[in-house]
Amino acid sequence: MSEPLLKVQNLRIELSLRDGIAPVIDDLSFELGAGESISFVGESGCGKSMTALGIMGLLPEKVGRIASGTITFDGEELTTVTQKRLRAIRGNEISMIFQEPMTSLNPVYTVGEQIAEVLRAHQGLSKSAAWNCAIELLDAVRIPNARRRVSDYPFQMSGGQRQRVMIAIALACEPKILIADEPTTALDVTVQAEIFDLLNELKRQTGTAIIMITHDMGAVAEMAERMIVMYAGRNAEQGPVEQIIDHPRHPYTKGLISCVPHIMATLNDERYELTEIAGIVPPLREFGQDRCLFASRCNMVSQKCLDKRPPEAIFGDGQRAACWHAGAI
C-alpha cells in the first residue's frame, strides 16, 4: 500500500484558557488519500475547525498549540517545519475556503486582482498572464461572462458567486488538498446544490482531495467518501459514509443522523417524533477527562462509560467507533 497524501496520527491540540489547558483535539488519527474526499461532522464546539486550522498551521497564536502527534503531508512532517515552509505549503498545496464568503474577500480590490495576486505570489506569473489565468479560473467555477465579471468588486456579486470566487482563489495553485469549512452554511439550498456540484466536478477534473467540515449529514452523504464524526475533540466514529449511515456504531452518530427531519421520498400522514440528543456539548474545561464525554447525553450509558475513556472498536472497512457499547448498536 502506498503512503496516503495526508496522515494524521495521535494529534493533540491544546488551547490555553483562563482556568487551565484544554485539549480541543484529543488523540485524533486519520488518513486522506490523493483525490479522496473526507468529511468532518459534529456540532459546533467539537473541534472540527480546529483540526483544519491545525493542519494549515493557523492555530490562534499563543493560545493554541500542537502538543503531540504528527501530521505528515506528502512525506513531510508539518508539525516541525518552519513557518516559511508552512506558508509555501498553504495556498500552494493545501488551501482553504471558509463559511462566510462576505468577509473572506477584500472589498476594495476587484475579484480579478485578488485571484491574480495569489497566482503571482505563489506561481510567479506575470501580471497579464495572471489576469488571463484569473479569467480562466472564473470560467472554471462557472461564473457566466467571466471576461467581464473579472473586474467586478465583491459587493457586485451574490453570496453564491462570492463563494465561487473563493473556490477559484483556493484552486488557483492547483492544491493537492482543499479544505472547505462549512462552505455552504451561509448560502441558500439551491446555491448549495450548485456549489456541491461544482466541487465534485473540480475534484474529478483536478484530482484534488477535499476535506469538508460540516454539521449536515445530508451534505456528507452527497459529498464525501469517508467521514469522521467528532465529539468534544475526540474521534467518535470514522469510516465509509454509506456504511456508517446504514449502520452507525456510535450513539452520537446515530443521533446526528436521526435528529434531523429528512425529506422523505413519499410522504404519508404518519409523523414520527424526532430523536433528540438531550443536552449540549460539554464546555471546554471538561475536555480530556478519562471517561466517555458523550455519556451525559447518551441513553445507553453504563458505569464503565463514566469510569474510563472508551477505546476504538474496529469494524470492517476501516469503520472505527469509540464507544464501549459499539458492538451492541
Added chain:
Amino acid sequence: MSTPPIIPMQETPKARHPMAEAWEMFRGNHAAMVALVVLTLIIITAIIGPYIYPTDPFDMVWAPFSPPGVDGFLLGTDYLGRDLMAALIHGARVSIVIGVAAAFMSVFIGVTVGALAGFYRGWVEELLMRITEFFQVLPTLLFAMVIVALFGASLPMITFAIGVVSWTAVARITRSEFLRIRELEYVTASRASGAKNGKLMFQIILPNALPPIIVQAALMVGSAILFEAGLSFLGLTDPNVVSWGQVIGSNRQYILDASYTVTIPGIAIFVTVLAISLVGDGLNDALNPKLRQR
C-alpha cells in the same frame, strides 16, 4: 445488565448580573485599577481635604516664591506668598465639581437628543441632527468664552458653557447605539408584546446603549477639567474661586523664575485627567461584551 449509573446533575449556576461580570473584567485591568485608586484619593482629597488642611488658599502666609519643601511649605508658595498646597487641595474641589457637573449636563442633553433622534427617525432625526451639527461646527472655546463674557463667570455659568459645547459627541453615540439596538430582536419582541414607546426607549434600549455612553462620560469629565483650566488660564473664570487652572493662569508670568508654581497644578491636572482616561479605557474593555467572552 448493569444498573444505569447516576450522572451528577449539573448544578444551576448562580445568577450573575452582566454588571458583576464587567466589574470582574475591570478588576483584572491593572492600569485601570491603579487609576481608579488614584482617582478615588483625589476625590477624597477634594471632599475632606479642606477640613484637614484649612489654610485659606488666598491668604498670604509666607514670603513669595518659597520653593517646595523649604520653610515648612510642602509645595512652596506662589508670587503673592500664598500656600500652593492649600490651592491644590481647595482647587481640586472646583475642578472636579465642574468636570463632573459639565459631563452630567452634556450626557443629559446628548442622551435626550440622541435617543429621540435614534428612536423616532424621520423628521425628528433630521431636525435634531442638524441642530447637533450646528453645535459641532461652533468653535467650542470661543463659544464658551462668549457665554462666560456675556453672562458672567460664576461656577454654574462656566459649567453650563462647558456642557453646552460638548454634548454633541454623546448625542452622536447615543443615536448610533439606538439605531443599532432598535433593530435587535429583543426590542422587536417587546414591541410585539405591546410595550409602549416610553418603555422601549428608556427601559429597554437605553440600558443596553449605556456602556459606550458611560465611557464617553468618563472621558468627558477629563476634558471638562481641561476646558475649565483653559478658561481659567485665560482669566475668564471667577477670580475669587481657586481652581487648578486658575493657579496656573495667575502664576504664568513667573513660569521661568519659579516653574514649580505652574508645574505642580499642571501635574495635578495631568494626573487626574490621565486617571480618568485610564478608568474610561478600563470601562470600555469591561463593558465590551466581545472582549468579555474570552
Added chain:
Amino acid sequence: MMIDDAQTKLLLDVQNLTVRFAIKRGGLFGKAKHLYAVDDISFQIKRGETLAIVGESGSGKTTAALAVARLVSAYKGRVNLNGTDFLSLQDEDLRQARSKMQFIFQDPYSSLNPRIRAEKIVCEPLDNLDTIPKEERQNIVDKLFEAVGLHHEQQRLFPHQFSGGQRQRIGIARALATQPDLIICDEPVSALDVAVQAQILNLLRKLQADFGLTFLFISHDLGVVQHMCDSIAVMYMGKIVEYGDRKSLFNNPLHPYTKALLSAVPSVDKKRRAESKRILIPGDPPDPLDLPKGCRFANRCPVAQGRCQSEKPRLNEVTQAHSVACHLVNETGIAPIHE
C-alpha cells in the same frame, strides 16, 4: 353544516398582503423607487394547524410574517385574526390585540434582552398587557418554565448564562405567556446546532398538541417544514408560487421552483438520492427593483417558454387543496418537469 364548520375553524385570513419599501437611488434628489418585498399574497390558517412559508433569502417570507404581526407596515391587504381586522387597529387597541399574536425569533442570542432576568423576560408580555394581577403572574411564569422544560431555579439567571437551545425555550415561553391565538415562528431553529434543533422542534409540536396552538412557521429548511407543517406556501421574489397541503405539495410538487428546491436538499437516504435527479437552477434572481414583465422565475427556469417571459402567471387552483402559479401547469395538474 360543513361550510360553517370550516368557517369557524379559520383563525387567520390574509388577503392580498403587499409590503413595499421606498428605496432612494441616485443621491438626494433621486427618484424614490419601490421595492415590493411582499407582493399580493393571500393565505389562511385553521385553528390548531401549522402553515409554513418557505423560500430562500430575499423571497419575502420574513417580511410577510412581520407584516402580519404589524411589525412592519403593510402597504395593502387585509389580515383577519379570529374575526378582528388586525391591520386597522389603532394605538391602545393594537397594543392589547398584540397579545393575541406572538412571535418566536430566529436568533436566540439577540432576541433576549441581556440585562433582564429570564423570569422577567417571560413575564414581559403580561406586564405590558397589565390585565392580570401581579400575584398571578409569577404563577403563570412558573407554569411556562415547566412547560418549556426549564428548571424553576433558572428563572433568576440572565440570558448569557443559558445555552442557545435554552434561550430559544425562554423565547417560546415568552410567546406563550399571553395565551395567543397565533404564534409566528420565524426560523426558530436555524441558528441552533443540529442536535438541539430536534429538541426545539419536538417541544413546539408537543406544545401545539397540548395547548392547541396555531403556528405560522417561516423557514428555509424543507426538511423542518415537512416535519412541522400541515400546509405550505412556497415564496419566490415576494410572490407565492405554490400553495397546498403537506401531502399533495411534497408528493406532487408542480412548480419548477418547488421541484428544484426539493431536489437541492441533500439527503442521507440512498434511495431518494438515486431516484431523484438534481434540478439545477443557475443564475441569480432578478433585481427586485427591476422585475421582469412575465414570470419572476423565468430567467432561471429550465422549462421556461416565450409566454413565461411576457405574461404573469396567476395562482390557479389545481385541486381544492393545491394551487400553483405557473403557465405550464394546466388543469390536469401535471408538473412540467419529470424525472
